[in-house]
Amino acid sequence: MIQRSRRYSNSNTTTNILQALWLFSFLSHLFHNVGSAALVTFSHMRLSNASCAAASFPLAQMLANNRLCFSAAKHKSYVLLFRYVSQRFCRPVILGIETSCDDTGAAVVDREGNILGEDLFSQQSYSTRFGGVIPVFAKTQHELKIEAVVKNALQRSGLALQDVDAIAVTTRPGLPVCLRVGVDYAVKLCRLSNKPLIPIHHMAAHACVIRLLNRNAQLPFLALLLSGGHSILTLVQSVDNFLLLGSTLDIAPGEAFDKVARRMQLCHIKPENEEMSGGKLIETYAQGGDILAFEFPYPIRRRDCNFSYSGLASAAVRYIEKHEQASGCFIREDSAKVTNLCASFQHAVFRHIAKKLLRAMAYLEEKAIFSTNGKKQLVVSGGVASNSYFRRGFEYVCQCNGYELLLPPPSLCTDNGVMIAWLGVEKYIAGSDILQHFPDEYPVQARVPLGIDVGDDIVALSIAPSRLKLNVGFHSV
Structure with a gap:
């Protein structure tokens, strides 16, 4: 450990x-x-x-x-x-760089978890305006901003490049053209300063950032990572040892939210909506809605921990098309329908995630994973994890199963340089992946699993977790 x-x-x-x-x-x-x-x-x-x-x-x-x-x-x-x-x-002091998608982030963090300096440039407004991330445009923005972002992080830390012990950078997974910008810049800085390079798995950083914030986070712990590009259930045993319990079979939850929000034209209801992500729009308009107004199918009934969101998104689109054909107007013009559909869709996505989470908890119980320290903890991170409705639901699921819920603040749920620098600190302390020699064009990877896949073992056990009745606005999972 x-x-x-x-x-x-x-x-x-x-x-x-x-x-x-x-x-x-x-x-x-x-x-x-x-x-x-x-x-x-x-x-x-x-x-x-x-x-x-x-x-x-x-x-x-x-x-x-x-x-x-x-x-x-x-x-x-x-x-x-x-x-x-x-x-x-406070050694080591690590500079972290993040460019896996549409956020350019950099931060300087030491072994005590002190965030000495950070900076972040977000392309969220562009992505919302364009209806999603355009890789070539995102790459250009990274190239324009990365030098200033890194410089600002160092200046705010009061340190020079020579003062850091290593440079950590996201190398996988992500959009290759975006990853390339950050990796090439990190390699350049390493060459200039004669510092080692620490390659970082983006989702591992999301899972481990809680250890910077919460001294009670103990290994091993269960992590649920929900974002615009990923949906992962993993057991974190160390900074280098993960068990992959489940992942998405098609699209990620953030992508499903974006698809439905875009089809409902939520960004056109108010001018300020143009700056909001699809997930935030769905969450906002779901408030006060009837979660049972629209019926959604169960995506997959196989007894595993894998996710599937495309069917839920397609069902929502069919409801929208049916309403617009019958009424002759856009669904965004019917506020009651918008509120109820957002609430029903949001709950359907949560219900699906909760069922897989319950099975993962039952699997870990079957394997007596937490028998050594007896402390069961769930970390929920990633951009979608900032959804307040989801957070209330996860709190109840954890309460019913004897888990402690650990949630990073929303600012560290989305992509940032802090989580990259922190995992770099943990790897440096562990003596893992500290590269003194590396090629000028260090490889990047668009897709790579997080740890050893134990999905077949879960299916073989045919676990049927008990059903939960979710109160205070929640219904049966």
């Missing part, structure tokens, strides 16, 4: 650090008259309370509350001091 990166454990070392910081703060206050106005939040600065207790200084107590930093704009020496502390005691 890969242990969560350790905090400062040596109380003497911690005391020395805090003494230096306290002295520096005192002298700056004395000679520069910096008051409380010079103090700003330092993103995610963490020191353990136990360690801070070893140093009897006011500054130590402030650090323990995760809220101390100094204005870098006015006092560059503070940046230099933090840089020294971070380099000396």
Whole structure:
């Protein structure tokens, strides 16, 4: 089991650090008259309370509350001091780069989970306007933005390229032309700085980012990854060891939401809708709707953990066409129909996911996977995981099955550089995939499974999980 990166454990070392910081703060206050106005939040600065207790200084107590930093704009020496502390005691420090689809992201993260600096350029408005991601256009935007995004992340961290220990980059899976932009730029930076390259599986990063945020996330844990391009159930045993329980057989949930929202023309109802994804539009208009107003078929009845969303999307499109033919007007002009269809479709997608999730939980119970630590945890991540209706449903499923639900914030559910940098940190600590020598054109992969596929084993057991009655707006799964 890969242990969560350790905090400062040596109380003497911690005391020395805090003494230096306290002295520096005192002298700056004395000679520069910096008051409380010079103090700003330092993103995610963490020191353990136990360690801070070893140093009897006011500054130590402030650090323990995760809220101390100094204005870098006015006092560059503070940046230099933090840089020294971070380099000396928080190794490794990793630069992460993400360009797998239509988001250009970069971040600098250290072993303590401190997000030292990050930047993100999203093409969501373009993708919504065009009715989806256009690979060639997305590639061009990556090429235009990647240098500035990486530069901003480094500047916000107060570090130079030479200060990082390695560069992590998404190499798989994703749109090849988009992956190529990020990988080529990462290779270029590695050559310039003589730093190692850490190739990252995009979905593994989604699964593991929870370990940056939640100290209670323990290996192994069950992960459900839902996005515009993927739908995966996997058991995370280490940063390099995954068991693939199920994946999508056709399209992903995000793609299904986009297809239905586009056919309903939800983006034309209000001007502000043009900037929203299909999934967000469906979620918004589903509020207050009747989830049983439209009947949707069960996609697949095979006793496995694989997903299929194309049938659900096709059924929704048929309802839309039937209504428009009968009424002679667009369905978006009938607000009641829009609300009920969005609610019914959203629930049908959740019901399908929940059934597969329940079977995965039953399989892990059958295999006594969690017998060693006795702690059962479910991590739900990916862009679709930010859906509030889904989150309430997953909370209930976990409650009924003795699982703890762990959810990254919505900002880290969508694609970002932070998750890439963090998995780079975990791999660096584990000594895994740290490449000192690599080709100038490092290979990218459009599709690659996440771990060892145990789908046949699940089918062979013919598991029939118990049905759940979902309350507070939910019906039988």
